[in-house]
Amino acid sequence: MQQTCFHCGNNCEKHSVFYDEKNFCCNGCKTVYEIFSTNNLSCYYDLQSAPGAIPKEVEGKYDYLDNPAIIEKLVEFDDGKLQIVNLYIPHIHCSSCIWILENLHKLQPAIKNAQVDFPKKTIRITYNLEQFNLKEIVKLLNSIGYEPYISLNAYSKGKQKVDRSLIYKLGVAGFAFGNVMFLSFPEYFEVSEFWLEQYKHLFRWLMFGFSIPVVFYAAQEYFISAYKGLRAKILNIDVPISLGILVLFVRSFIEIFMDWGSGFFDSLTGLVFFLLLGKFFQQKTYSFLSFERDYKSYFPIAVTRLNLQENKEENIQVYDIQKGDRLLIRNSELLPVDCILINGKAEIDYSFVTGESEAVHKNSGDKLFAGGKQLSGAIEVEALKSVEQSYLTQLWSNDIFNKNKEETFVNLTNRISKYFTYVVLAIAFGATTFWLFIDSSLAINVFTAVLIIACPCALALSTPFALGNMLRIFGRQKLYLKNATIIEKLAQVDTIIFDKTGTITTNNQREIYYEGIHLNKAEEALLKNTLRSSNHPLSRALYDFLAEQNIQTLDDFEEVTGNGIYATKAENSIRLGSAKFVGNTAETNTQDTVVHIQANDAYKGKYIFHNQYRNGVERLFEELEKRYHIIILSGDNEGEKERLQQLLPKSAQLFFNQKPEDKLNYIKSLQKKGHKVAMIGDGLNDAGALAQSDVGISIAENVNVFSPACDAILEASNFSKISSFFKASQQTISIIKSSFVLSFLYNVVGLYFAVTGQLSPIIAAILMPLSSISVLVFVTFLTNYSARKLFSSTKSQDNKN
Template identity: 50%
Template sequence: MIIEKNIAQETQCYHCGDDLPNTPYMVDSKSFCCLGCKGVYQLLSNHNLGNYYAYNDVPGQTQKNKASHFEYLDEAAIAANLVDYTDEKVSVITLYIPAIHCSSCIWLLEHLHQINPAVIQSRIDFLKKQVVITFKNQELSLRKLIEILASIGYEPLISLQDVVKKQKSDHSEGHLIRKIAVAGFCFGNVMLLSFPDYFGLSALEQEFRTFFGWLNLAFALPVVFYSGRDYFISAWNNLKNGILNLDFPLALGIAVMFIRSIVEIVGNTGAGFVDTLCGLVFFLLIGKWMQQHTYHHLSFERDYRSYFPVAVTLIEGEKERPLPLNELKVGNRILIRSNEIIPADAILLKGEAEMDFSFVTGESLPVKKVLGEVVYAGGRQLKGAIELEVVKPVSQSYLTQLWNNEAFFGDKTMIRTFADRASKYFSIVLLSIAMGAAAYWMLHDDPSKAVASFTAVLIIACPCALALSSPFTLSAVLSIFDKNKFYLKNTAVVEELARINTFVFDKTGTITNPENTGFTFEGHITAEEKQWVNDLARNSGHPLSRELVKWLNRPAKYTAVKYMEKVGRGISGMINGNELKLGSASFLGLKMKSPTQGAAVHIIINNRYLGFFCSKQQWRSGFKDLIFKLGKDADLHLLSGDQDQDKQTLIPFFPRAQQMHFAQSPQNKLDYIHNLQQSGRKVLMFGDGLNDAGALKQSDLGIAVTDNINNFSPGCDAILDGASFQKIPMFIKQAKDAVKVIHISFGISLTYNAIGLYFAVQGMLSPLIAAVLMPISTITIILFTSIAVRLYAKKNQLL
C-alpha cells in the first residue's frame, strides 16, 4: 500500500498531478512538473498552509500556461466597478474563480489571511465558484490581492460582462422561498383548524366553529395578498394583452374561493374553502420554485464581453499604461503579451505573432501572422509580446460586429409551451361550464344554487394539477439531463427540443474533437522507435509534438541529450545513443510533397528515413452513429468556417452536398439559420466558438458543445459536455417522451376536474370534497410525472 503510493507520487507532480518531465523540479523531496507548481508549493509551505495537500491528493491546477498582468486594476475607474463595497478602511469584492473544485480550494482560499494579514475575511461559495474577500484597502491594493490569488493558482476571471452582471443579481428566488414559507405555514395551521369541522363538532364545541372560521380567514389574508399576489398580477397583465394563460383560471379560482369563504364565514353559513385555498397556493408556488432551477456555475448569457479582458496595455510614445477597453480607439498602439487576447481588429507592427483562435473558431492549431497583416479580434497570442495598431473599434471588429445584429436585441421569441396553448381553451371551456350551470339554476328559479354552482365550478376546476404537470415533468427531465452532462437554460427548452426537425452542425470543435487529434503512420516503425520518438517529442512545446506524445501514450523511458528545437520546424536530439530528427520535410531536407490533409511529422533515425506521422482530425466518438440516428427523421446541415478540405470525408455523413457549407463567416451562419427558419423549419444549432454565437442566438435552440463546462461558451440555450455528444438522439427522444408525459398528466388532472365538476354543477360541492380532491389530484400528478419521466429515462438509457 505504502510502496504503491510512493510510486504514484513519484511519477506525478505533487501539486497538480500532471506527469513529471525527465528532470522534475525538487523541493523538500517532493517533485513538481514545472516552476509554477513548485512556486505555489513553496509559497504555501512558507505560510504554514501545507494542509492544502493533506485534504486531497494533488489539489492544484497546472501552472504551466499562466502569465497574466493586472496593471489595469490600479486604474481607479476599473477598480471601482469591480468592488462591491468600499470605504476608507476596507473593501469587499466578489470574485469568480473557475479553478475552485475541491475542499482543499475552500480551505486554502479561506486562509488567505495567513498569506497576507491585510485580508480580513474570505468566504467561498463553492457551488457558484465565488469568493467574497474583505480586505484593508490601505495595506493591500486590489491589484496586489488579485496577484496573490493568481500566485497560488486561483486566478479570478475578471471581465466586463461580469461587472455588469453583478449589479442585477437577483433576489427573486429568496422572495419566492419566503412566499412558500408563508403559504406552507398558513396551510398547516388552517388544516389543523378545519379538521374539527370535517369530523363533526359536538354541540358543546359549536362555539368554536366561528372562532376557527375567523382564524382561518385571518390565515387566508397573507396567502391571498402576499403569496398569491403574482397570479393576480400576471393574469391581469395577460388579460390586458388579450392572452388567456393558465394564471387566469388560477387567479379566478383563488379570488372566488376567498370571497366565498368570507361570505360563508361572516354569514355563518358554512366553513369556507380556506384550507383548499392555502393548499392550492402552496403547491402552485412549489411548482414555480421547481421550474426556477438554475445552474449557478454556468452562464447562458455570455457574449464577447465576458471573454475579452477588462483593459489593454496602451503604448503612448515610450510609456505604457493600462486603458479600459471601452476607451480604446482606432489608431491606438497596443501591447499584447503572451497569453493575452487581441481585443479589436489590429495590424501587427512588431513581434512574432502566433495566435490561438480556438475560442473563436474551435480550431486548436495556432495560426501564424506576419508583420503588416490584420489580426482579427478574439485570438490569443501564444508567444512573446507583440505590438499592434487598432484598425477597428472593439464593437465593430470582424467578430464583435455580430452582436450588432438584430438577433441580439430583445429576447428570443418566447417558447410557446403546451401549457400556454392548452390553457386558452381550458379557460374558455371552464367559464362556459360555470355560466351554463348558473343559467340552468336561474331557469329553475333557484338563484342561491346558481351562485353556489357558479362559484363551485370555478373553485373545483381551478387547474392546480394542470399547472403543476409541466413544471414537475420538465424539472425531472432537467435533472436527468444534468446527470448526463447536458445543462439546459430553463424548462421550456425541453419542449422546444421535442419540436426540432432540422439540425445544423458547426465543424471544428463541435463534431471534431479539439483535444483528440489522431495520427496515422505512413512507412515502417518499430515499437522501440516509437518510444524514442515519444521521448524526444516530449521535450517540445509545439502543439503537434504535444498531440503526438498524447497519441503515442507511453511513459518516458530515456532522456534526450543534445536536444535542439527549431521553433515551428522541427526537433532533433540523441535518444539512447540514436540520433533522431522529427519535423517538417524542409527541416529534414527532404524533397517530397506534403500530404493533402493535415500536418505531417517526418521521422529520421540515424540518418535513415522511416516515414511520417500524418495528423488527421477525429470526429467525436459516436459521431457516425449519431448522424445516422438523427438523419432518419430530420434534416442535417453543416456550416463550417474552414475551407472545404474535409468535404470528401464528410460526404458519407451529409449525403446532400448542398447542405454542406464551407468558408462561412459568423454573419453567413446567422443568415443561413434565418433562411431555414423562414422556410418553416425548427432549427437546432450545435456550435462551440464565438463565431457560432450569432447562429446559436438566431436558431430556435442553440446548444454549445464544450469539453470543459467551466470554460467559456457563447450565449446559448443549453450547454452540452463533449463527452455526452453521442447521447443527443437519446436526449431528443427523452424530450419527446416528456411532452407525452405532460399530455397524459393533463388528461389525468382533467379527469379529476370532471369528477369535481359533477358535484359542482349540481351546487352540492362541500368544502370537504374540495379539500380532499385538490391535494389528491396534486399528489397524483407529482407522483405520476416524476415516476413516468424516470421510467422513460431508463428506457432511453439516460439513467
C-alpha cells in the same frame, strides 16, 4: 367620491395633491410622475394603472455606500470605468415595474444597461463609474419608488433575503383549519346533549374568529393578485379562487349572524390551507430543480493550471480552482475567476459581462474579472478565489446573448389558462343560477366547488415540471442546457448542421507528420509557444505532438479566425495556418488537413493531420437521417470529402472551405425557408453560427470553450448520444400534451360532480392540490422512464462498438 393616487393607487383622503389634471396622495408620488413625464416615460402608466409605490425619504440613509470596502462587497464588476451591481428590489410586481427599471438609462444617461430578473425581483445595472456611483444609483431607484433591499450579511454569504411568508401563512391556515374542524365535530355527529344553545353560538363565533386571519392574512395574495389582474383588465386564475373564498366567508358570516346555520368555515379554512399547501409543494419542487441546475449541473469547462513545483501544465475542471492557483489563459478563453495578471500581454474583452466590446489593456499586477475574454495570446494569472458556478450560469444566461426566439409551446399554455378562467366563471355562474331555482341551499356549494375544482394549476404546472425534470436528466447525461425551453426548441428542429474539426473529429487521437525544411531551435521554440497560446483544435493537437520547449512570453500574437496565427519573439516571427495565410501559392494538394508553417518570412513546410472520427459517429448519422436533414459545414479543405461520404448518409450535404460568416449566412438562408436549425460546433470559430441557429450546441473536450453564444454544452464523451437527446426532447413534448389531456379529463369529471351538487367545497379543495400532484407525478414518471429507456439503449450500443 373617494379619489385614488394616479401613481400608487392609494386613497388620497383629505391631503390630495392636484397636478396636471391628476390626483396624487403626496408630493413624492407627484415628483415621480414629473420625472417620468419630463423624460418621456409616461407610458409607464399605460401598461398598468397606478403601478408605482410611494418613494421614501432617504437623506443620509445610504451614506455607508461611500465606503470603498463596502462597495467592493456589493458590486460584481469594477474596472475603474464601469461598475455592475445586482440589487434586490422587493417592490417589483408587474410589467410596468419591469419596463421602467429596464429604461433607467432614459432617466440617467450614465446607466449603460439594466436587466430585471422578475422571478427573483432583482435588477442588474451596468453604469459609467466616472459619471455616476452606486450611492446615486440606489438614491435614484428610491426616488422613483423602487427602494432596494441591501444587507451586507446577505451579500457576504452570496444570498438575498429569504421570503418565509408562505410558511407563516401555511402555518396560520393549518392551525385555523384544525381548530375549526375540531369545533365542528359536535354538529358533524349531531351531539344534542353537548350541542346546547349556549355552546352552539360560542363555537360558531370561535370558528368565525379563526377564519378572519385565514381570509385577511393567509389568503391575501390571492386577493391582491386578482385585484391587480382586474385593474389591468386581465382575468387571471386568482380571480375565481378569490371569488370562491370571498363568497364562502360572506355567506358563512351571514348564516351565523342570522342564526341560519354554522356556515362553511371548515370548507373555507380547508380551502385556503390546501391551496397554500399546493403552492408550498410547487415552491419546494422549483427550489429543488433550481438547486440541481445551479450547483450539480456543472459545466464541462476545463482550465489549464500551472504546476510550478513540477514545471508542468495540467487540465482541471473550473470548480477545482483554488485561491492562489496559477492558471494559463489562452487566446479566446474566458477568465473563470477573479484573478491577478502575472505574465503576458492582456487584452481583455468584457463584452460578455458588460456588453461593451472595446478591449481593455492590462499590465502585470492588475486585477482581472471573471467573464473577461483574453484576445492577445496566452497569459498567466493567479486566482483570487474559487469559481462561483452560479456566476457562470448567470453569465451564460445574460440577456445580452438571448435572441427573440418564439416560445410557441409556453404561449399555448398561457392561452389555455386564460380562456380556462373565462370558461370556469361562465360555468360557475350558470350552474349557480340553475340551482337557485332548483334548490337554493345547494347554490353556494355548487358555485364554490366549481371555482375550486376547475383551477387549471395542474395544466399550468405540467410544462415547467416536465421540462425542468428533463433538464436535470440531460445534465446527468452531460448535456448542459441554458434553460428548460431549449428542450422545446430541440423538439422542433428539422435540420442539423455539424462542424467537422473538433466536432465530429476527436482532438485526442490524430496521426501527424511533417513535410518540409526542419526548423532551427529558436523557430521550434517560437512555434511551440505560439501554439500554446491558441485554443483551436488543430493547434492543441499539434502542441501536444511537438517536443517540449522552454516557456516564453511572446512579443506579439494575432489569431485570424478561420485563417491562422501570427506571432513574434525578439527578431523571430512565425505564421501558421492555411496555405494562403502563409503565402504558399504553390500548394495544390487539397486532399489532407494541413497546417502550413512560415518562419521569418520563409516558407518551411506543413504538418499533415489524419483525422480520427469520434466513436459511434457512423451509427449516429444513420439514426439522425431518419428524421433530420444533415449538413456538414467545414472550414477545412476537401481532403476528407471521400472519407466523410462513406460515413454520412447519401442525403447529407457537405460544404468545405467555409468561413465563419459563410456558416452564419447559410443558416440564415435555411431559416428564411422555414427550417428549424440546430448547429453543433466547437464553440470557437462557430460562435456566430451557434448564435444564429435555433439551437446552438457547443462540443467541449478538455478545453475552456465556454461560449455565451451557445444554448447548450455537450461533453465530447457523450457525442454518440446526440440522437437520444433529440428523441427525448420530442417525447417530453408528447408527455406534456398527454398531461394536458389528463388535466382536461380530470376537470370534466370534477365539474360534473360540482355542477350536479355532489361535491362539497372542502372535498374540492382537497382534490385540487391532489390533481396537481398527480399530474406532476405523471410527467415526472414518464420523463424518467422515457429517458432511462433511451439512454440505456444508447449505452448498450456504445458498449457493443
